[in-house]
Amino acid sequence: MHKGKGMKFVGDSRISAERISNVPKDYSEYPGRTEAFWPNFLLKEWLAGSVFLAGFLCLTLAHPSPLEGMADPTDAGYIPLPDWYFLFLYELLKYDFASGPYILFGIIIIPGLAFGGLLLAPFLDKGPGRRPHQRPVAVGMMLLALTSTIWLTYESAAGVDWEQRAEANKPVHPSEQADIDKDSDGYAIFENNCMSCHGEDLQGGAAGPPLTGIDHSAEEIKDIAQNGIGSMPPDQFSGSDEELDQLAEFIMSVNEDE
Template identity: 50%
Template sequence: MKYVGDSRIPVRREKRLPKPYSEYPGKTEPFFPNFLLKEWMAAVVFLVGFMALVISHPAPLEPHAADPNDTTYTPMPDWYFLFLYQLLKYIPGSMIVLGTVIIPGIFSLLLLLAPWLDRSPERRPSRRPVATALMLFVVASIVVLTYQAVASHKAQQAEAAAATPPPPPPPAAEGAAFDPEQAFIASCASCHGQDLKGTPAAPSLVGLNLSVDEVVDIITNGRKGSMGVMPPGMFQGTDEQKKQLAEWVLSHQ
């Protein structure tokens, strides 16, 4: 008597184990330590380059802390939040939650879900048009918004400086000699810094390739530069005092 398909007979099934890496020569490698070691090496190279950039070009510090009594001071977020700072300017005040929570939350969620949403085995950007286009769009948007935020901040500083009346010259005793250093501190140091090395509101005055007459002309008529506009008449003094102030500035080159 023969039993066919007897359920009492156990079925022997082979376990589905992944093939060893030796079955794919030159096509794959173990995650640990091979792949992880490459990631560590790339991270070290990036960190060394980033630290070299920080040391050679230190982050500019604000001239002073936020002061509610100073109407010319415009606070700015850190550079990596400038694109969000600029994005909020394009969103109405009644929809502020859209720019502060919803839009950043959507992009963060898409970034977390990217491994599950894009499961294509292709890794060439040309063969992944959707993922590549989205990545380029996001990177370009961040760069453009960051640039617009910096340009807008400089324009606001220039408008605030132009709207602020120039400070009066320091009182001097009758018959006292004119002190260009005190005149610079009273009229110019708030923007250019007491060390003449500049602030986020105005450029450095160290290393100027200008003549005394050119500096006097800037003091008298102002100047428009890459960091904004210096309004005329920031220093109220005689022509001789302007010349002495220009000579004092150029003596610190």
């Protein structure tokens, strides 16, 4: 600027001289690619949700969930199971590579990698297309996660007799409980050998049937305790022959009192 020559303004080249409207364009300018949120898109979402809800209600009515009794903190033989939406993680912990000395893989590393991969899927596959074949990484990871979850959940649920479990853990009315002498020597032997599977009051648990209401002789009870029966493996009793006789007499006396 020189005196008497006026003043000149130098603009910033990074700022466009053209004014751009901040109002978004109308969806009608993109025919076939967008639609109105109301009522088109919202109606589709409502119809999809209604079909899913109707199917879920029909499944619930056809196969009601077997409910167990109230939790008994004194039952050392009870084996809890997670809710159905965590059964796939419960099943994962049964495999050798995710249990025992590798338990950290089952509870932290493998689930962490799986959920972390799903979180990173949108960043790993940045394709502009919305069709499955245009998003191979994201679609592949989602299909793998969905297939694994469904398979592990099915395997876990198929290995449990839910009706028998509910029957074994249903509440027992005090009038239906057997009269058990918990101060006897026989009960002490039962506590050391059988309680973890058959329950504190011989009412059974998730790992073993009830020992009340049975029709076995003392010899048969001793044979089962030593050699097992059905899903019960052998060599579950550890004690002397005298203690085995006391155990059989104790179980017999409980069934005679009923």
